[in-house]
Amino acid sequence: MIPTLLRRHFGFTDLRPGQEAVMTRLLAGQSAVAIFPTGSGKSLCYQLPAIALPHLTLVISPLLALMHDQLAFLTHKGIPAATLDSSQSAEQSHHVMQQAREGQLKVLMVSVERLKNERFRRFIQQIPLSLLVVDEAHCISEWGHNFRPDYLKLPHYRHALAIPQVVLLTATATPAVIRDMQNKFDIPSNGVIVTGFYRANLDLAVVPLQPAAREQWLTKTLMQDPTAPTIVYVTLQQTAESCAQMLTRQGLKAQAYHARLSAPLRSQIQQDFMVGRVDCIVATIAFGMGIDKADIRRVIHYDLPKSIENYSQEIGRAGRDGQAARCVVLAHQAQLPVLENFVYGDTPDLSAITHLLILIKQSGTEWEFTLSQLASDTNIRPLPLKTLLVYLEIAGIISPAYSYYADYRFKFVLKKGEILSHFHPTRQTFLTELFACAPQARSWCTMDFDALWQRYQGERQRAVAALDYLQQQGWIELESKQMTEVYRVVTPEWDGPQQAAALHGLFLQKEQSELARLATMLDFFTSPHCLSHRLAHYFADTAAPARCGHCSVCRGQVATLPSLPPLTLPNNETLRTWCDPFVAKTGCQDARGLARFLCGISTPMTHRVSAKSLAGFGQLTTQPFATVLQAVTRVYQ
Structure with a gap:
């Protein structure tokens, strides 16, 4: 079956290492973990089985650009696929949902945050699902390099939606993270497929440089082959801007890319790079996920990467065509405080955790909040705040009940009377009451659920279901925003100071783990041992050669980083x-x-x-x- 599907739908005759093993498990109704290097064809592992499986395949993807790239590939191959994402209009979302209801789609891609949307969960529960795909699955491990707390809820969602099997995809999982993923999704060891991380076409080099010498080195290197597709990775947005401007002044076709740019501009820059209108992208880590440009000849880390995992992902974008590519790190210690500050900024203060516990205790049996307001009230950044909520769940203090959009607004496509004429009198009465509690400002009507309950004892859940139905029929245009989280307080009494200290201790432990990750990275870059071998070993690949012959260490250039100038604190x-x-x-x-x-x-x-x-x-x-x-x-x- 696999060779036939491969030729018919994808035009390929051969599979890459590991792909057939994953596909065979999925087509046999079993779950799998696929640990493949960046650019080794992880996506095909689910795309081909999705065609053969009877129902919809639901893909959890961490990045909008990644979803759009995969969607473009599937559409090009004639495979019915779609996304539901924040960039779509109401009409587009409605069309995708209708396609899914009618069984016209084989693949639907969403972000993990979409599963917190009560409207989406109500919709997806109606759709038979064959397979759950978790891309960048290492995000589920709190000891991984890119932990995302919402990923921890995916095993729960899988069971709630009765999805029979799952495939976890990642390029950067250490042995400890692999075990964590297995445990959370109950996948046996024989379901883990790991392919080698060693790539013979990548030349890895560490060049020790003082920060002030980097511009000259970079300009000289890029000018040697000015049109070779190149990614220069930096840490800060302002560095991306200044470095791209410097290269442009030298006559190179360079562009900065970072999260502060508008989505349309980022998309345009990415497209320009893909087709060769731009030769060099100077980017933060916001760039690269899902980029499938085969002929990237150079990946240069102008600043230190955030971890070995990040480094591996970023250099993995080079040389996907199998031709030689250079991967260079301009190494120095001056940037280390900046990387450490990212870690320290995510550790909540003990007083902040104490304040959060007081808010929970004061809420009674049910606790309701919006994340942005809670972050402001407690002075805890959103990501560690989400992590803290997960820790509180594990401690048995709170339990997630549901999420909902606090604000709904709609505008009429058909006139009220025409909408009401489609219903019998009882439902006409309810809709009339609903419309009466949605005051109109110009074209948009904002729903007032409190008024609906106080005047008519109209339930919020029934009102939302009615609005969803009207949207599905195309009779109104519906928008929702301001996600509100509702938790049940499971344990109303606990020792606040003791609990706060214990939770704070977990964050301090995680902080030390992240700092150790930075130290491990510096040790890697200054190692006297083959860089290719050490990198492969870090990711559980024991088959890489002890000496690759194409890294700076094998050339006898062991890196010694420039020492930092003495720093003195003010009085x-x-x-x-x-x-x-x-x-x-x-x-x-x-x-x-x-x-x-x-x-x-x-x-x-x-x-x-x-x-x-x-x-x-x-x-x-x-x-x-x-x-x-x-x-x-x-x-x-």
Whole structure:
């Protein structure tokens, strides 16, 4: 069956290593984990079985660009596939849902956040599903390099939606992360297919350079072959802009790419790179996922990557055509405080966790919130806040009940009377009451669920179902926003200080794990052993040669990173001068909070009080956070 489907639908005659093993399991009704390097054809592992399986395949994908790239590929091959995503109009979403209801789709791609949408869950529960595909599945492991708390709920969603089998896809899973994924989805060891990470066509090099020397090195290197497709990875958005401008002044066709650019502009830049109108992309890690450009000849890390896992993903975009490609890291330690600051910024203060527990206790038996407001109220960034909620679930304090959109609005496509004429009198009465509780401003009507209940005892759930039905019929255009989370408080009484300390300890442990990940990366780049071999071994590939012959170590160029210049901290009086205005604005005298302020680490609190306008913000960005923390502790103890 597999060779026939492969030729008929994809035009291929051969499979890459590991693909057939994964497909065979899926077509036999079993689940699988596919650990393949970037660019090794993970997507085909589900795309081919999706054609043969009887029902819809639901794909969880972490990035809009990734979904659109895969959708374009499937559409080109004549395979009925679609996405539901935030870029679509109401009409487009309605059309996709109708296709799924009528069995016209084989593949539907959504983000993991879509599953928190009550309207989507109500819809997808009506659709028979054959397979759940989890792309970038390492995100489910809190000890992985890119943990996303919402991924932890995927095993629950799988059971709730009665999906018989699952395939987990990733390029960057260490042995510990693989075990974690297996356990969460009950996949046996013989269901894990790992292919080799070693790639003979990639030349890996570490070039020790002082930061000031990087521009000259980069310009000289790119000018040697100015049209060779190249990705230059940087850490900060402003670095992407300044570096791209510098290369453009040298006559190179370069563009910056980062998350602050508008979605249409990012899409245009990506397309220009794909077709050769742009030769060099200077990008943050926002660029690259799902990029399937086969002839990328150079991947250069202008700044240190965030981890070995990130490094592996990013260099994996080079040389997918099998031809030689260069992967160079311009290594220095000066950027290490910036990478460490990302870690320290995600560790909530003990006082913030304590405040969160008080809010839960005060809520009674049911706790309702929007994530953005809760982040602001507690001064905890959204990602660690989501992680904290998961920890509270594990501790048995709260349990997720449901999510809903707080705000619904609609506008009429048909006139009210024409809509009402389609229903018998009882339903006409309910819809009349519903419309009466949706005041109209110009063309849009905003739903007031409280008024519907108080005036007519109309239930919210029935009203939402009715609005969904009217949208499905094309009689109204419906929009929803402001996701509200509802949790049940399972344990109403607990020792607040003890629980807060325990949770804070988990975050401190995770912080140390992330800092150790950075230390492991530096050790890798300065290793006297073959880089290709060590990289493969890190990802459980024991078959790579001990000496590859095409890395800087094998050429006798073991990297010794330039030492940092001696850093001196300002005196206590200067520290107080910088910190006191922030203390006056916020009341914060927590040493970690003040250290974050001085190191330029943004939090909800710094946004709320416009801390960036204060003279002290970011004054010690280049200093190690731990050193700044010690100094602030002495001043404000």
